[in-house]
Amino acid sequence: MGHGGHMGKRTFKVVLIKPSHYDAEGYVIQWWRSTIPSNSLASVYGLLDGCAQDHVLGPDVDIEIDAYDECNTIVDVKTTIREITAAGSGFVGLVGVQSNQFPRALDLGRRFRAANLPVGHRRVPCQRLHRYAARFAGRPSGRARPRHHAVRRRRRRSHDGTPACINGGAAKPIYNYLGDLPDMAAAALPVLPRRIVTRVAGHYASFDAGRGCPFQCSFCTIINVQGRKSRYRTPDDVEAIVRVNAAQGVTRFFVTDDNFARNRNWEPILDRLIMLRDQGLKIRLILQVDTLCHRVPGFIEKAARAGCNAVFIGLENINPESLMGTKKRQNKIWEYREMLHAWRDAQVMTWAGYILGFPTDTPESIARDIEIIKRELPIDILEFFCLTPLPGSEDHKNLHARRVQMDPDMNKYDLEHVCTAHPIMSKETWTQVYRDAWSRYYTDAHVETILRRAVASGLSPKKIVDALTVFSGATWIEGVHPLQFGFVRRKIRTQRRHGLRLESPLVFYPRRAVEFATVALRWIRLMRRYRMIMRKVVADAASRTYTDEALVVATHSEEAVCDFVQTFADKIPKTYGAPPRRVAVR
Numbered sequence: 172m173g174h175g176g177h178m179g180k181r182t183f184k185v186v187l188i189k190p191s192h193y194d195a196e197g198y199v200i201q202w203w204r205s206t207i208p209s210n211s212l213a214s215v216y217g218l219l220d221g222c223a224q225d226h227v228l229g230p231d232v233d234i235e236i237d238a239y240d241e242c243n244t245i246v247d248v249k250t251t252i253r254e255i256t257a258a259g260s261g262f263v264g265l266v267g268v269q270s271n272q273f274p275r276a277l278d279l280g281r282r283f284r285a286a287n288l289p290v291g292h293r294r295v296p297c298q299r300l301h302r303y304a305a306r307f308a309g310r311p312s313g314r315a316r317p318r319h320h321a322v323r324r325r326r327r328r329s330h331d332g333t334p335a336c337i338n339g340g341a342a343k344p345i346y347n348y349l350g351d352l353p354d355m356a357a358a359a360l361p362v363l364p365r366r367i368v369t370r371v372a373g374h375y376a377s378f379d380a381g382r383g384c385p386f387q388c389s390f391c392t393i394i395n396v397q398g399r400k401s402r403y404r405t406p407d408d409v410e411a412i413v414r415v416n417a418a419q420g421v422t423r424f425f426v427t428d429d430n431f432a433r434n435r436n437w438e439p440i441l442d443r444l445i446m447l448r449d450q451g452l453k454i455r456l457i458l459q460v461d462t463l464c465h466r467v468p469g470f471i472e473k474a475a476r477a478g479c480n481a482v483f484i485g486l487e488n489i490n491p492e493s494l495m496g497t498k499k500r501q502n503k504i505w506e507y508r509e510m511l512h513a514w515r516d517a518q519v520m521t522w523a524g525y526i527l528g529f530p531t532d533t534p535e536s537i538a539r540d541i542e543i544i545k546r547e548l549p550i551d552i553l554e555f556f557c558l559t560p561l562p563g564s565e566d567h568k569n570l571h572a573r574r575v576q577m578d579p580d581m582n583k584y585d586l587e588h589v590c591t592a593h594p595i596m597s598k599e600t601w602t603q604v605y606r607d608a609w610s611r612y613y614t615d616a617h618v619e620t621i622l623r624r625a626v627a628s629g630l631s632p633k634k635i636v637d638a639l640t641v642f643s644g645a646t647w648i649e650g651v652h653p654l655q656f657g658f659v660r661r662k663i664r665t666q667r668r669h670g671l672r673l674e675s676p677l678v679f680y681p682r683r684a685v686e687f688a689t690v691a692l693r694w695i696r697l698m699r700r701y702r703m704i705m706r707k708v709v710a711d712a713a714s715r716t717y718t719d720e721a722l723v724v725a726t727h728s729e730e731a732v733c734d735f736v737q738t739f740a741d742k743i744p745k746t747y748g749a750p751p752r753r754v755a756v757r
């Protein structure tokens with residue numbers, strides 16, 4: 172940090188903040204330890220760190236960088252203002268701002284701007300957000316013009332479209348780089364200092380080994396930011412990221428490629444990681460993949476050897492009609508069980524997303540489909556989302572063009588709130604269906620089944636039961652989606668959404684004490700219950716030979732087609748590889 176004792180040196184202070192968002196009462200959702208690392212924070216930190224090392228502002232200027240993920244750190248706005256003001260120059264960068272975090276980003280920005288500090292934000296993929304920004308900037312309409320200081324050159328090229336406004340130009344409402352996506356080779360390395368990484372539970376760092384996904388899901392925003400063409404890092408750069416992190420004791424990584432199975436450089440990258448593991452680095456990876464990844468020869472086997480022990484799969488739904496409706500054509504339901512088995516055989520925990528609120532969904536059909544999944548698919552962790560027209564997605568664009576009403580509160584675009592109308596379900600019904608889905612899947616009986624399947628497949632029951640506890644408890648105990656969950660909720664009385672009054676300390680703190688104790692008690696009870704189930708399952712010798720319908724290996728023969736595939740037979744489009752049609756049994 173700082174001047175290093177040189178006379179006449181100046182400091183340019185940069186404070187990067189990854190904002191969180193607000194809960195229903197208007198308090199910032201933040202934790203003692205969060206669970207998902209922010210790759211945007213790491214990417215921007217990496218870029219600026221390169222600038223600092225190159226003294227891009229001149230030999231007499233030291234660039235000092237602080238970075239905070241608000242999900243695990245209380246941002247002290249007053250101290251930050253004091254530090255930048257004392258340095259004499261610098262700026263606040265609000266990074267990785269998702270749609271639901273935009274109101275919080277504005278509230279933070281408002282306070283920094285009131286102190287005359289330059290503020291910039293990155294990655295708000297919404298064409299209409301400039302209106303909010305204009306309001307925030309105190310302008311009647313149109314364009315916001317946040318001021319930025321000059322950072323004129325970068326040691327490595329930015330791969331993420333850092334706006335030109337950082338070069339001192341005017342900010343634009345929309346940055347569209349889809350026609351000119353930069354190569355990721357030799358892009359800045361997304362590396363954060365250990366003190367920031369260790370605020371994530373399990374000390375997970377993140378990196379993107381590639382960007383771009385060839386598919387066209389209509390609810391997806393990322394293809395409209397990162398494009399559909401595969402761009403990727405070199406194995407040398409991935410090794411450099413791993414080695415820099417390992418040098419500070421961090422060897423667990425969340426690989427944030429939206430679909431690592433479509434990274435055209437997956438094999439050299441995994442080969443390099445396998446080599447590093449053979450050299451003794453205890454690398455652990457979480458990957459995000461699609462449902463056809465098992466068709467990529469060698470992919471699953473190499474992913475497991477490279478240290479992948481959990482995989483997030485965009486399953487989304489089991490009804491082909493719903494999948495086709497959102498252009499998720501690559502999801503072939505007759506392949507699901509085989510794909511899940513391939514990961515189980517590699518001893519990798521599967522974690523699948525499931526979307527509720529497709530046009531033909533009803534409470535009854537959703538309840539039926541969840542029961543089918545429990546019975547027929549060997550998924551370890553299932554998480555539910557409301558189909559949300561995220562700004563930047565095709566769905567949002569189409570609804571906007573058709574003038575369909577969407578919730579104006581961006582804070583609700585967190586995938587657990589209903590943000591637009593459904594053709595069959597009312598808003599209340601849809602919301603209730605979302606809540607019921609969690610309790611329907613995470614019954615004690617099904618937790619026991621998942622654990623029996625884990626023991627039979629050689630997966631770690633301890634790892635699975637920990638994940639089950641978090642995913643089962645986050646929604647009903649903490650009232651947040653597991654992706655927003657962290658350990659030990661922190662609520663700061665004075666950090667409340669703009670426009671809401673501060674509560675009296677005499678009301679706030681006693682209520683918080685009761686809340687805290689109640690939540691802790693519920694967690695203890697849930698943990699105990701699930702541990703008891705796990706102990707029972709592990710102690711039972713029959714668990715090792717346990718089998719059920721989901722564990723029967725699916726093949727392509729007509730007899731072996733899963734029951735649920737037959738259930739949806741009349742909805743399956745006639746495509747290559749589709750199972751032979753029998754009469755639908757519904």
Ligand code: SF4
Pocket residue numbers: 384385386387388391392393394429430461485
């Ligand atoms: S597979 Fe995933 S990343 Fe690719 S378009 Fe669909 S939702 Fe987006």
